Amino acid sequence: MSEPMSESGASTPYALTARGLHKRFGGLTVADNIHLSLPAGARHALIGPNGAGKTTLVGLLTGLLRIDSGQIWLGSTDVTRLSPQARVKHGLVRTFQVNSLFPSLTVRQNVELALSEHAGTSRSMLRSIGSLTHLAERALATLAQVGLEHEAGRRVSELAYGPQRLLEIALALALEPRVLLLDEPAAGVASADAERMMSAIERLPCDIAILMIEHDMRIVRRFAQTVTVLVAGQVLATDTPEAIMTSEAVRRVYLGSGGQARYDHRS
């Protein structure tokens, strides 16, 4: 298949393009001919009822799950057959999970580990004091991107859940993403910390394309330029937040599934 191109037909490809993704788990189709395109710097939300296949889609994009058919590009590079690690090298990064943090290390040390692993220089870097200073500076700069620099010296185990989830994002930033996938970053976070999380996400560099799974429509409306609604593994609609929130078809499907979405277009 030919290279993906931007809507203008110009030679600038999307940051991420997925075409015709299919995935079945036994008899259950969880991805059914999914098409998704994220321009550089996109702010794209993925919504849909529980079990729609949102997290599965992130797994398919990152390569942790194998697609049955379809193609995935990062820029103009076909990454369909690449390992998750190779896709990270091409700039496709999902957030680490809280349980992948090192709780007995400090916040800064966690970021330093991610930075040095990404640079592939762990051993040589740790031998050099000069490099260590540089590493610490980069770690602090990365933490500052999510507003965690004041917690740099604290042990991860002392942090509340909200700041731990911010640290997940800092670790992802250490991998220099061009496309960042966030799966419900504010889920389970206390409401005071949820605001901190959302403003940190809003401040992320505008050249990173972000795909965020989120149930809270107030957050979606605040964050997203484009929204894709996934239902039973199929894309029901991709449109602006306003068009999605006033769509009868979306409302019917989303509210009809138990109303777990905090969905009030008047709020």
Ligand SMILES: Nc1ncnc2c1ncn2[C@@H]1O[C@H](COP(=O)(O)OP(=O)(O)OP(=O)(O)O)[C@@H](O)[C@H]1O
């Ligand atoms: N490894 C797996 N093996 C079999 N079925 C799976 C597997 N992972 C997910 N599923 C099923 O695939 C469907 C999609 O799950 P997925 O976790 O992607 O949904 P989701 O949209 O992220 O839901 P939620 O909003 O609850 O997070 C569900 O029916 C789930 O039970």
Ligand SMILES: [Mg+2]
């Ligand atoms: Mg999920």
